[in-house]
Amino acid sequence: MLIEVFGPGCAKCETLLKHAKHAAEQSGRIVEVVKVSDYAAMAQRGILSTPALAIDGVVKSQGKVLASSDILDLIQK
Amino acid sequence: MAGEQTPEKGSGMCCGANAPAGPGFFRKGGWLLVALPAWVAAYLSAHPLSEWIAFRLLRLVPKSHLGEAVAFFFYDVPKVLLLLTLIVFVVTFLQTFVSPTRVRNTLSRHREGIGNGLAALLGIVTPFCSCSAVPLFIGFLRAGVPLGVTFSFLVSAPMVNEVALGMLFAMFGWKVALLYALTGVAIAFVSGFVLGRMRMEGHLEGWVQDALKAPALGDMEEEHPSPAERITASVQGVKDIVGKVWPYLLAGIGVGALIHGYVPQALLAGLLGKQAWYSVPLAVLIGVPLYANAAGVVPVVEVLLGKGAALGSTLAFMMAVIGLSLPEVVILRRVLRPRLIAAFVGVVALGILLVGYLFNALL
Numbered sequence: 001m002l003i004e005v006f007g008p009g010c011a012k013c014e015t016l017l018k019h020a021k022h023a024a025e026q027s028g029r030i031v032e033v034v035k036v037s038d039y040a041a042m043a044q045r046g047i048l049s050t051p052a053l054a055i056d057g058v059v060k061s062q063g064k065v066l067a068s069s070d071i072l073d074l075i076q077k
Numbered sequence: 078m079a080g081e082q083t084p085e086k087g088s089g090m091c092c093g094a095n096a097p098a099g100p101g102f103f104r105k106g107g108w109l110l111v112a113l114p115a116w117v118a119a120y121l122s123a124h125p126l127s128e129w130i131a132f133r134l135l136r137l138v139p140k141s142h143l144g145e146a147v148a149f150f151f152y153d154v155p156k157v158l159l160l161l162t163l164i165v166f167v168v169t170f171l172q173t174f175v176s177p178t179r180v181r182n183t184l185s186r187h188r189e190g191i192g193n194g195l196a197a198l199l200g201i202v203t204p205f206c207s208c209s210a211v212p213l214f215i216g217f218l219r220a221g222v223p224l225g226v227t228f229s230f231l232v233s234a235p236m237v238n239e240v241a242l243g244m245l246f247a248m249f250g251w252k253v254a255l256l257y258a259l260t261g262v263a264i265a266f267v268s269g270f271v272l273g274r275m276r277m278e279g280h281l282e283g284w285v286q287d288a289l290k291a292p293a294l295g296d297m298e299e300e301h302p303s304p305a306e307r308i309t310a311s312v313q314g315v316k317d318i319v320g321k322v323w324p325y326l327l328a329g330i331g332v333g334a335l336i337h338g339y340v341p342q343a344l345l346a347g348l349l350g351k352q353a354w355y356s357v358p359l360a361v362l363i364g365v366p367l368y369a370n371a372a373g374v375v376p377v378v379e380v381l382l383g384k385g386a387a388l389g390s391t392l393a394f395m396m397a398v399i400g401l402s403l404p405e406v407v408i409l410r411r412v413l414r415p416r417l418i419a420a421f422v423g424v425v426a427l428g429i430l431l432v433g434y435l436f437n438a439l440l
Contacts, residue, residue: 008408010208039411043215043288048177050209063177063209065317 001031001075004040007051013037016051016065022072031075109308120159127152146338153330153376157244161322161372164243169314172239173307175202175298177213179299185220186228192226197265200233201242201258210408218289221279224281225273230434231267231409232425236400238371239261240318248379256436257392261400264428280417315355326372333380346385349394356390357433361426371399388440393433401425 003020007013017035024031036042045054049063053071060074130151131137137144180199187195205213210231217227230242246254302310336345349356374395379390401422410418
């Protein structure tokens with residue numbers, strides 16, 4: 001499973017990245033968490049507001065700092 | 078603040094055991110019934126409390142420079158924080174109805190003209206953070222929103238700030254708030270339209286032009302949160318925004334208090350008053366390099382107006398501070414070539430100047 005966190009590097013994006021990593025550890029699965037800060041990549045994925053989070057290529061949330069528990073729910077779905 | 082603690086207390090009382098699953102009245106927003114009266118009580122006690130602190134506790138002399146500055150500070154801090162909390166709560170609640178995705182879907186269906194107007198209006202309420210400016214900009218263009226319409230949105234979103242609007246309304250009444258909203262929307266409409274007419278698509282950065290060659294993206298799915306989710310989002314919004322903004326607010330109120338206590342009325346009225354022809358450009362020149370959070374500007378505005386600055390000059394100052402900022406220009410430089418950046422800043426600054434002069438002449 002792949003989790004992508006999109007954001008240019010503002011404080012909110014870092015928080016979301018931290019939450020995503022935490023959720024990945026908690027889930028007990030093999031989850032790779034990557035940070036995407038390239039604007040062109042964000043544009044290609046149709047992301048309008050950051051921070052955004054995608055799981056296995058599907059954008060799940062935009063402009064929100066999800067809590068670790070929310071991300072865990074998304075992973076386990 | 079009183080309002081912050083009621084939710085825990087409330088949920089503990091009514092639905093302790095089955096809290097996570099139970100659709101408890103308090104968890105769903107019933108705590109608001111307790112929080113609102115607490116808010117009103119705190120708001121009403123701000124003024125007597127500030128005088129008690131300044132003149133009784135600190136034993137400062139009423140009407141002295143220091144005494145007035147300190148009393149102003151202790152009156153304004155709780156007042157502005159309380160107003161901010163309430164306004165952010167209401168605004169974030171409303172914002173759950175206008176996501177950027179929805180705005181994008183709406184705007185892609187309209188041409189220039191109507192599109193510019195819609196973009197300027199939607200810019201008031203759409204949640205916007207300047208760090209999202211670039212993805213938003215490209216996302217709009219890729220959805221087929223014309224460049225000029227995108228600019229209308231990009232001007233209006235930061236300049237007509239919903240929190241500043243709410244605070245102006247609460248502190249100065251609906252006339253000043255309406256004036257601010259209408260002129261901001263007008264500037265956004267006109268400058269977006271003008272920039273669109275200038276046909277500057279060739280002055281986008283190369284990688285943006287490449288990204289735009291890809292086939293346009295269709296409508297994207299919009300979220301539909303439940304009422305309880307909207308309230309949760311609003312509480313989160315209050316924590317985020319008030320948590321981030323309060324240092325700016327304290328700084329703004331501190332500067333305001335110093336001006337209030339020490340700067341002679343004649344000086345400010347002379348510099349920013351109606352009679353001085355240079356007052357509006359001066360206000361814009363001071364405002365553009367200053368970067369302050371919209372909520373932090375309002376206390377300064379309060380004092381400027383109280384000290385005899387003209388309304389037009391003050392509005393121009395406020396719009397220059399929050400509408401045109403150096404960090405935003407730096408961010409936009411990633412997508413716009415220098416000529417387009419210059420045109421953007423120039424057209425918007427010109428609009429602010431015109432508004433300033435117009436209101437100084439009219440009022």
